[in-house]
Amino acid sequence: MASALTVLLLGCWLARHSGVWGGREYHKPTIWVSPSRVVALGGSVTIRCEGQYPGMEFVLRKPGHPNLQVQSVRDGTVAEFPIPRLSREDGGSYTCEYHSITDQSRWSYLSDPVEIIVGDPSLPRPSISLSPTGVTVPGADVTIRCQGQHQDVRFFLHKAGDLNPQQHMDPAGVGAEFLIPTVGQQHGGNYSCSYRPWSEPFVSSYVSSSVELVVAGETDLTQPGAAPAPTHPGSTGPGRSESTAPPGLTSPIITGASAAAAAVLLLLLLLMAFVCFRRTQARKGSSPRPSSPLGVLKAPAQQDPVYASVDNGKEPQTLEPDPDADGLTYAELDGQALQAKRGGLAPAPEPAQPSVYAAINVSRGAPQ
Secondary structure, eight states: OHHHHHHHHHHHHHHHHHTTGGGEEEOOOEEEEESOSEEETTOOEEEEEEOSSSSEEEEEEETTEEEEEEEEESSOSEEEEEESSOOGGGOEEEEEEEEESSOTTOEEOOOOOEEEEEEOTTSOOOEEEEESOSEEOTTOOEEEEEEOSOSSEEEEEEETTOSSOSEEEOOSSSEEEEEEOSOOGGGOEEEEEEEEETTOTTEEOOOOOOEEEEEBTBOOTTSTTOOOOOOOTTOOOTTOOOOOSOGGGHHHHHHHHHHHHHHHHHHHHHHHHHHHHHHHHHHHHOOOOOOOTTSOOOOOTTOOOSEEEOOTTSOOOOOOOOTTSSSEEEEEEOHHHHHHHTTSOOOOOOTTOOOEEEEEETTTTEEO
8 A cells, every 4th residue: 555655656746747747748948038137227128938839828927926927929939028128126037938829738847047137326336356466376365355335235256258157145244255266277367246235136236347367377468568379380369260271171272272373374484485486486577677877778788889870861870889989879960950950941962071979978977
């Protein structure tokens, strides 16, 4: 009899925790707060609850508040519960759950809790200090002091980058000391603190200014003259990410780029050689007549005789070149032809008129 009762009780316990008892058959939803779970007094915030199936009705719960917020979502899986103007009473812990719209006996499990903290600007900010100051040797003990102006408060220590407070303390006075024993590299960073009245655990002061805990072996880039953190080959410096290319692809990429550059350079060299060759052929195909040093046109090359006789009505006479002429060209002028060209009648031909020669130095361009 006792064993049967034990089995019955165990079965009831398993059924209740497995979801059979009470219709708990859906997985618990996910709950979160945006834009932040710490919101200034009078600000706006939205609580979102997400299930796994459409056609559900979501219920938002807050301990101590019998009035539930209900929202039906037929097409999607996320319900939104906005709080447009946050008051001190809106701070607290929230959970949500959902059930089928068509069958309200089928419920999900309750979500994890999420907190909304109301920041009250009327509460003075606390002050914070670090002891010892400066660079801390690994393994040493560090004390962070947070000082407020009110008693009966709970102090919270915050570290930059962490969403949740590191530690909290309920002091008897207006200040609290947070001890960090055996400091290591993981403890380095910026710290600040805040406090909450015992009577209003979800109302908080604004955080204090921050202090930096520097552990020996780290590089404090905020100090003047501090050297940047050393970088290994391939890194881009502190605060920057390395190349996203896998290490095995680096060498083939460099080799391919080098081969492409060499091919382009070879094509350019071949093109230049071809252009030079065409220009050389063009120069050989055309033989321009050389100009004289003084720009005076020389006699054509086919005129071998140095002297040319110019006489209207007479045949040209070829004279033998004078070896002492020094490249001079003589022209025989006919006086009668010149007189006729001026407009007068040519006189009767006279016998054996002497010819007049003008010596022209072609190479020098001046009469002799």
